[in-house]
Amino acid sequence: MKRVMGLTFLVTIALTLFILPSSSFACSCVPPDSPEKELERSAAVFSGKVIDIQDRNINFPTFSSADPLFVRFEVDLIWKGVTQSQVIASTMRDSASCGFEFIENNEYLVYATEVDGELQVTMCSRTSLLSSAQDDIKVLGTGEGPTEKVELTTKTDDTPSETKFNSGFTLLIFGAVILVLAIVLVYIIWRRKK
Numbered sequence: 001m002k003r004v005m006g007l008t009f010l011v012t013i014a015l016t017l018f019i020l021p022s023s024s025f026a027c028s029c030v031p032p033d034s035p036e037k038e039l040e041r042s043a044a045v046f047s048g049k050v051i052d053i054q055d056r057n058i059n060f061p062t063f064s065s066a067d068p069l070f071v072r073f074e075v076d077l078i079w080k081g082v083t084q085s086q087v088i089a090s091t092m093r094d095s096a097s098c099g100f101e102f103i104e105n106n107e108y109l110v111y112a113t114e115v116d117g118e119l120q121v122t123m124c125s126r127t128s129l130l131s132s133a134q135d136d137i138k139v140l141g142t143g144e145g146p147t148e149k150v151e152l153t154t155k156t157d158d159t160p161s162e163t164k165f166n167s168g169f170t171l172l173i174f175g176a177v178i179l180v181l182a183i184v185l186v187y188i189i190w191r192r193k194k
Contacts, residue, residue, distance in 0.1 A: 027098035032111075035139040039127045043114035044081030044089075047130050047143065048073035049107045051086075052153075055093070066097040071121070073110065077143030081112070081119075085146040089119035098122040098166035109133035110169055 032038055039045050052072040068090040075087055089112050092099030100123045104107065107130040112119040120125050127134060137143075 026096055026122065029098065029122075030125065032126040035126060035136040038111050039080060040138060041113075042080060042111045042125070044087070044112040044119055045079040045110065045140070046073070046075050046082055046087065047077045047107065047109050047133075048075040048087065048135075050102050050104050053102060053104055057093075067093045069093055069099065071102045073108075075146050076107070078146060079140050079143045079166070083146060084148045084150045084152075086150050086152040087119065088152055089121050090115075091121045095123055098124055100125070100127055109115075109136055 051074050054070040057067045070088055070090050073087045100121045109130050110127050111125040112121050
């Protein structure tokens with residue numbers, strides 16, 4: 001019986017290693033163009049301070065490097081695309097999916113594209129800490145201040161808690177089915193060897 005349990009454990013580990021992983025690829029970027037070309041190419045270009053970062057998938061049992069993070073900025077200067085005093089832009093959770101690593105309370109020069117009607121920032125853009133973007137600002141010239149004062153929030157959660165529970169429960173059931181199949185397979189092999 002110890003042999004069966006040991007073999008079951010090994011088969012379960014092997015199945016977990018071969019069935020569950022998914023392919024992942026590192027982000028690959030073409031170096032960004034000049035500030036003028038990136039200004040033309042971007043949907044929005046502004047400078048601002050990060051005041052909030054929201055991860056709407058934080059309570060999910062599984063997550064991906066491509067999950068979006070929603071970053072709220074207090075806008076200082078605008079060169080293109082926005083007029084409000086606060087802006088929300090998304091980025092991917094991780095640099096492996098070309099996400100830009102924003103840090104709360106830091107100021108950035110942001111070059112954002114538009115995807116499905118929302119602003120998105122990637123590490124492939126010219127986005128950088130404001131303190132490192134002085135050359136860009138010289139080229140961009142004097143920006144304008146926001147013309148519309150707003151208080152936005154990123155504190156929304158579009159996913160009902162029962163969906164989160166169902167996702168975790170589904171993962172648990174999937175693991176249990178794999179374990180049962182592994183035990184049955186080991187038992188059949190063990191019986192044939194007798």
